[in-house]
Amino acid sequence: MRKVSEFLIEHGKPSREVYLDHENSGWVPPEVVNEMLPYFNQKGYGHPSITNRPGWEAYEVLESTLELVGRTLNVSDGELIITHSGTESNNLAIKGAALARTDKERYKIIVSAIEHPSVIFPARTLEEHGFKLVTIPVDNEGFVDPEMLEALIDEKTFMVSIQAVNHEIGTIQNLEELVKIVKERDEKIIFHTDASDAYARIPLDVKKLGIDMMTISSHKIHGPKGVGLLYVDKKIKIKSILDGALSTQRFWPGVENVPALAGFRKAVELAFTDFEKIVERMKVLRDRLIDGIIEKVPDVLLNGPRGEKRAPDNVNVSFLHVEGESITIELSTRGVYVSSGSACTSRVLEPSHVILAIGRRYEEAHGSILFKISRYHTEGDIEYALSQIPPAIQRLRTISPLGREIMEEAVD
Amino acid sequence: MSTRTPLIYSPKVLEIFRNPKNLGAMQDASVVSQAGSPACGDVIRIYLKIEDGKILDASFESYGCAANIAAASILTEMVKGKTLKEAWMISWEEVAEELGGLPAIKYHCSILAVGGLKRAIRKYIDETRRERPDWLPVDLSKEERQALEEEELIEKMYKKHGRAP
Numbered sequence: 302m303r304k305v306s307e308f309l310i311e312h313g314k315p316s317r318e319v320y321l322d323h324e325n326s327g328w329v330p331p332e333v334v335n336e337m338l339p340y341f342n343q344k345g346y347g348h349p350s351i352t353n354r355p356g357w358e359a360y361e362v363l364e365s366t367l368e369l370v371g372r373t374l375n376v377s378d379g380e381l382i383i384t385h386s387g388t389e390s391n392n393l394a395i396k397g398a399a400l401a402r403t404d405k406e407r408y409k410i411i412v413s414a415i416e417h418p419s420v421i422f423p424a425r426t427l428e429e430h431g432f433k434l435v436t437i438p439v440d441n442e443g444f445v446d447p448e449m450l451e452a453l454i455d456e457k458t459f460m461v462s463i464q465a466v467n468h469e470i471g472t473i474q475n476l477e478e479l480v481k482i483v484k485e486r487d488e489k490i491i492f493h494t495d496a497s498d499a500y501a502r503i504p505l506d507v508k509k510l511g512i513d514m515m516t517i518s519s520h521k522i523h524g525p526k527g528v529g530l531l532y533v534d535k536k537i538k539i540k541s542i543l544d545g546a547l548s549t550q551r552f553w554p555g556v557e558n559v560p561a562l563a564g565f566r567k568a569v570e571l572a573f574t575d576f577e578k579i580v581e582r583m584k585v586l587r588d589r590l591i592d593g594i595i596e597k598v599p600d601v602l603l604n605g606p607r608g609e610k611r612a613p614d615n616v617n618v619s620f621l622h623v624e625g626e627s628i629t630i631e632l633s634t635r636g637v638y639v640s641s642g643s644a645c646t647s648r649v650l651e652p653s654h655v656i657l658a659i660g661r662r663y664e665e666a667h668g669s670i671l672f673k674i675s676r677y678h679t680e681g682d683i684e685y686a687l688s689q690i691p692p693a694i695q696r697l698r699t700i701s702p703l704g705r706e707i708m709e710e711a712v713d
Numbered sequence: 714m715s716t717r718t719p720l721i722y723s724p725k726v727l728e729i730f731r732n733p734k735n736l737g738a739m740q741d742a743s744v745v746s747q748a749g750s751p752a753c754g755d756v757i758r759i760y761l762k763i764e765d766g767k768i769l770d771a772s773f774e775s776y777g778c779a780a781n782i783a784a785a786s787i788l789t790e791m792v793k794g795k796t797l798k799e800a801w802m803i804s805w806e807e808v809a810e811e812l813g814g815l816p817a818i819k820y821h822c823s824i825l826a827v828g829g830l831k832r833a834i835r836k837y838i839d840e841t842r843r844e845r846p847d848w849l850p851v852d853l854s855k856e857e858r859q860a861l862e863e864e865e866l867i868e869k870m871y872k873k874h875g876r877a878p
Contacts, residue, residue, distance in 0.1 A: 311724035624754050626778040630730060643778070644754050651870075652754065663752035663867065700736060700782055702758040702774035703751055 315636025319682045322638045323614065323673035324468055324498070326520050329564065330677065333524060336567035340560040348556050350549045359559045363549060366566040370530060373573050374515070375506040379534045382552045383562065387497040387518030388419035390531040391462075393552060394493045394514045395423040397539035398460055399432060404489075407459035411435045413445050414658040415469070420462050420495055421654075432459070441660045442606040443472030451482050460491040465499035465515075469642060469655040469671055470605030471615025473503055480511045491537060497521050497529075501572035502580065502612050513537045519561065523675065524568030527561040572676075579676045583613040586674045586683050590616045593687040598694050600704065604656055604669060616672040617642075619656070619665040622704030623697040628670055631697055635689040642669035664703075722779060723813030730779040735772040735789035742772075744840065746833035748825050748860035751776060752867040755822065757785045757829045761792070763837055768792045768800055780815055780822040787811050788826045797834050798848045803827060805856055821863070828860035 320328060340346060340362065347355030349363050367381045384390045395410070410424045414436050424434045435453055437445055445463055454461070461483050466473050480492050493514040496505055500517040507515060514537060519528035533539060533552075545554030572579070595601055600621040605611055620628060625641025632639055642653025644667060652666035661669075672686070698704065739745075739760035749755040755777040762770035771789035775782045788808055792800045805823040809815040815823055831854050838845060845851070853861065 305720050307724050308720060308722060308727065311727045622776065624777050624781075627730070627782065630727070630779050634727075634731065663870070664754070667751075667754035700733065700774060701776040702738075702747070702756060703776045 312634060315634065317685055318636040318638070319678070319686050320638045321672040321674070321678075321686060322640050323521065323523075323675050324671055325640050326526060327523060327675065329525050329568075330523055330571070332571065333564045333567045337525065337560040337564040340563050345559055345563070348548075349559065350547075359557070360549065362559050362563050362566065363557060366562045366569075367530075369566055369569055370517070373501075373505075373569060374532060375508050376532060377508070379507065379532055380550075382531045382533060382550055383557050384529040384531060384553050385527050385558060386529045387417075387495065387516050387521070388529070389553075390516040390518070390529040391417065391419040391493075391495055392423045393531050393539065393542055394516060394533075395420065395460070395462065396427065396542045397552060398491050398493070398514070398537065399427050399430070400540035400542065401538040402459060403538075404459075405431075407457055407489075408432045409435055409455070409458045411437060411450070411453055411458060411461045413463045413474075414438050415443055415467050415472070415655040416462065416464055417468050417495055417497070420464070420493075424462070433457075437463075439472075439658055442610070443467050443470050443655070443659050444606075444610075445474055445479060447475070447478055447482055450479060451486065454483060454486050454490065456487070458487065458490050460493060462493040462495065464495040464497075465505065466496070466503065466612045466615075467605070467655060468498045469615075469653060469669075470617045470659065471498075471612035472605050473499070473610050473612060476512070477510050484511055498612060498615075501569070501576070502583075502614055507532055507534070514539075519565040519568065522568050522572050523677070524565040525561045527558045528565045580613045583674050583676060586678055586680065587611070587613055587616055589680070590672060590674065590683050590686065591618075593683070594618055594690060597687060597691045602661070602665060604659065604661065614674045616674065617656075617669060619661060619669045620694050621665065621668055622701050623694060624667050624701075625669055627697050628668070628693065631693040632689060635693060637686045637689045637693075640671050642671065643667040721816060721819060723815075725811075725813035726779055726783040726815075729783040729786050729812070733773075733782055733786040735770075735786060735793075736774070737772055738774060739770065739772045744833050744837040746829050746836055748829035748832060748864075749777070750864045750867050752870070753863050754778070755781055755825055755863065757781065757826050759785070759789070759826075759829045759833045761833050761837065763797065766797050768795050768797070778819075778822065780812070780819040781825070783812055784808055784815075784823045784826040785829070788830055792830065797837070798846065801831060801834055801848060803830065821859070824856050824859050825863065828854075828856035828858075831857050832860065 345358035349359035491513045495516045497518040501522040513534045515532040517530045520526040541552045602619040604617040625643030642656045644652045656666035656669045742760035743763040747758045758774040760772045773785040775785045805827040809823040
């Protein structure tokens, strides 16, 4: 069978590399790695719920990480549950709340059309167990219409899940207003938000927002993979969806990934040091990338809003007449690492539901490319990407029969 | 057997993707055909130069993933110098084989390329009002049918999402 190692030899290592795929995962800075290392074999390598010194040292990591994250989110009366990914947190929020439901008359789960699959799919699974999934459409920039949400809520509504920031097109929802609409109508409706792409990019205050549950994820903020959190307000009842030995927490059994938590703690600390300055800088780089692409490449559409309603790290464009998976490969060979919403990259052969939901045509979704800026990028990185994108698109457009008139009449 | 999704590509696909052969429109083509649809994310256009029942030259254009581009490119290599009958007999499995193998989710790229080629051959025989050779079936071949199904599928998808194409 084919080996990835052979493929990588053919690919080669580009002389300059700019990683712009922080949506899907990312690298971990040395300070974060250094924070993790002692916890593999020097301290805290025990089980955090066992009464011995390495166990208590492990517990200290949990405690201090949750304390720090809690401060960044203004948590006082709730719990932060440690999971191993944003996907797990979203599943726990939706399925865990459903399992704990006492009022069987409530069976409607309302989610936006552009939620992450780890919100949509658990909700679909619940449809097999008597729930009904209702999807709210979004406008052409990805915003949920508050009036439409209000019209959809009724006495049957059990839960609403709307993400704080869209993972593909960076739309920042007006969460405060959406929560207010739901809660004013009915206090009992649970409001969950997937904030994986919002945390450390926009200010989040669980009290001010009035949110019941919130998902965050470590590897989206330069932390290691393997840590997710779910904030659960104290008045919300959930049940565990995994069963196992009782550990330090009720809702997610299994030993916590202590070295990864130590790394996440450091990543949080770094992200919130000079938070505003970092975010402002990301916005400058984001806008430079958007403007540069539009200026240098013809036939491009920006997906998602511009300005203050767009996440500071998100750039998403559709290059017309070319297909996204080819673009990611072409750019990869040039050392610019991005992802696409094309069907060919999804493995289910349907293009991004997010790009379709904002009213784009299929071929526009196939040509969509997602870039995510991080605070570690330099102006030079963005300029390098901008030097590679136009020739990459140009080469693929030379191969493509679309967007040109020649020989058109020769084909039926 | 593992259920993990296999790596999409062989080194050969990447090599051809970077340096495709026989790329571009052919000004003096005897026949041009197209298969696939932009909405499906897959379009292959095939140009053939035919003389005395033999393919003297072939070229392609492709809108699609790396497998799509590589399949079209290698197919144009495979048909050069072949008679129309020999070209008709090329199977999508042979194309996939030439590419160093394709995973199941990319088979349709190879099928589409062969579908495009078969369309070109059928169209050439129709347009030049030649008598239908016995190796050319009246009914569409599997690959031509699949190309057609893909083209029709997108209308169904638009319908499903409640939108006009």
